[in-house]
Amino acid sequence: MKKSRVVLLRCESYDDDAVFKTVRRGLELLGGLESFIHIDERVLLKVNNLASSKPEEAVTTHPAVFRAVGKLFKELGYRKLSYGDSPGFEKPAASLGKSGYTRIAEELDIPLGDFDTGRRIDFPEGRAWKSFDIATAVLQSDALVSLSKMKTHALARITGAVKNQFGCVYGLNKAAFHVNLPSGTQFSRMLVDLNRLLKPRLYIMDGIVAMEGNGPRGGVPRPMNCLLFSTDPVALDATFSRLINLDPSYVATNFYGEEYGLGTYRSENIELLGDPIESFIAYDFDVVRKPLHFKSDNGNEVLVPQAARTLGSYVTQRWAPRPRIVDENCIKCGICVDACPVEGKALQFIKPGRKAPPEYNYSKCIRCFCCQEMCPQKAIEVETPLIYRLFGDKKE
Ligand code: SF4
Ligand code: SF4
Numbered sequence: 527m528k529k530s531r532v533v534l535l536r537c538e539s540y541d542d543d544a545v546f547k548t549v550r551r552g553l554e555l556l557g558g559l560e561s562f563i564h565i566d567e568r569v570l571l572k573v574n575n576l577a578s579s580k581p582e583e584a585v586t587t588h589p590a591v592f593r594a595v596g597k598l599f600k601e602l603g604y605r606k607l608s609y610g611d612s613p614g615f616e617k618p619a620a621s622l623g624k625s626g627y628t629r630i631a632e633e634l635d636i637p638l639g640d641f642d643t644g645r646r647i648d649f650p651e652g653r654a655w656k657s658f659d660i661a662t663a664v665l666q667s668d669a670l671v672s673l674s675k676m677k678t679h680a681l682a683r684i685t686g687a688v689k690n691q692f693g694c695v696y697g698l699n700k701a702a703f704h705v706n707l708p709s710g711t712q713f714s715r716m717l718v719d720l721n722r723l724l725k726p727r728l729y730i731m732d733g734i735v736a737m738e739g740n741g742p743r744g745g746v747p748r749p750m751n752c753l754l755f756s757t758d759p760v761a762l763d764a765t766f767s768r769l770i771n772l773d774p775s776y777v778a779t780n781f782y783g784e785e786y787g788l789g790t791y792r793s794e795n796i797e798l799l800g801d802p803i804e805s806f807i808a809y810d811f812d813v814v815r816k817p818l819h820f821k822s823d824n825g826n827e828v829l830v831p832q833a834a835r836t837l838g839s840y841v842t843q844r845w846a847p848r849p850r851i852v853d854e855n856c857i858k859c860g861i862c863v864d865a866c867p868v869e870g871k872a873l874q875f876i877k878p879g880r881k882a883p884p885e886y887n888y889s890k891c892i893r894c895f896c897c898q899e900m901c902p903q904k905a906i907e908v909e910t911p912l913i914y915r916l917f918g919d920k921k922e
Pocket of ligand 2: 849865866867868871872873886890891892893894895896897898
């Protein structure tokens with residue numbers, strides 16, 4: 527079996543020249559851009575712009591990485607370039623401008639793709655999901671280049687190469703997935719299908735400064751000093767997992783990515799090129815490392831730890847990790863309420879005139895963590911009740 531290649535290279539700052547040289551070397555080591563994408567093809571550079579934010583907050587793919595990749599494509603003679611993303615909440619153009627991409631795109635003469643509109647695409651081969659509302663920009667491109675950010679994620683543990691394609695679903699269509707696929711396992715299987723449909727040609731991950739802790743928006747920047755390159759998103763995310771001392775098989779997109787044929791997370795099937803991984807590993811990276819038990823589609827699939835399973839779904843629903851608002855950080859903007867995809871909302875302002883932060887109705891809450899993801903103030907944390915921690919939700 528041919529191994530999946532992942533290139534891991536040291537890059538310790540967002541200095542334009544340093545990032546450009548690292549991107550160029552990474553793609554050369556991977557085999558050269560022209561071996562993945564023909565010079566005449568229409569190429570879409572898909573950044574991770576979850577929400578408008580400053581580059582130093584580590585929420586988005588750093589604009590310097592976008593600049594380096596765009597510049598390299600231009601220098602190599604690619605002329606049909608576009609870029610973009612569908613953020614979780616805002617209008618794409620305004621959000622990308624606030625995050626620092628628009629100015630660079632104008633410098634490089636790369637137009638913004640249309641992420642405001644799209645079309646439903648059937649995917650009968652989907653194992654977990656069989657149709658997706660895909661943005662026009664994606665449909666109008668021949669080759670998708672996925673520029674992801676190395677971050678933690680409340681629902682999926684990590685967000686990286688596979689998760690980045692969720693922004694190819696345009697507008698509020700993303701919310702429907704959270705309602706229909708409330709468990710992390712179901713959601714991850716859908717993400718794997720989405721990647722099988724879109725088949726990005728190339729994946730580049732910004733791990734120069736990653737996010738640990740309360741990701742994907744409210745966490746803490748953590749220098750990891752690296753850029754990663756691959757054509758296999760599962761192998762890339764598995765390498766990210768190893769870099770943060772997380773067993774790759776505990777990540778649902780890795781497990782189902784392998785099962786559905788998207789890629790491989792197994793080290794024996796991955797050829798690591800570039801700098802040795804040992805010098806990058808952050809053993810104390812703040813991520814949940816509890817063991818999970820996935821089963822293939824033919825078995826009973828679960829996401830919770832063994833002991834919690836034995837307690838039953840009622841207990842899990844009551845005591846599973848849940849969002850919690852830190853009142854003193856809340857500015858009562860209401861973005862979390864708007865982001866909640868549950869009909870009738872699982873969190874609401876109760877006091878008239880927004881005199882107090884919104885309150886949760888945990889019996890309605892499906893634990894999708896959209897509210898935590900969208901809060902601009904880092905005011906929503908993921909709380910893990912004691913009983914759940916005792917029965918296996920331990921950080922190692
Ligand atoms: S999004 Fe954050 S800051 Fe705004 S109301 Fe919700 S918890 Fe408060
Ligand atoms: S309250 Fe938050 S976690 Fe619960 S369903 Fe709404 S958005 Fe999802």
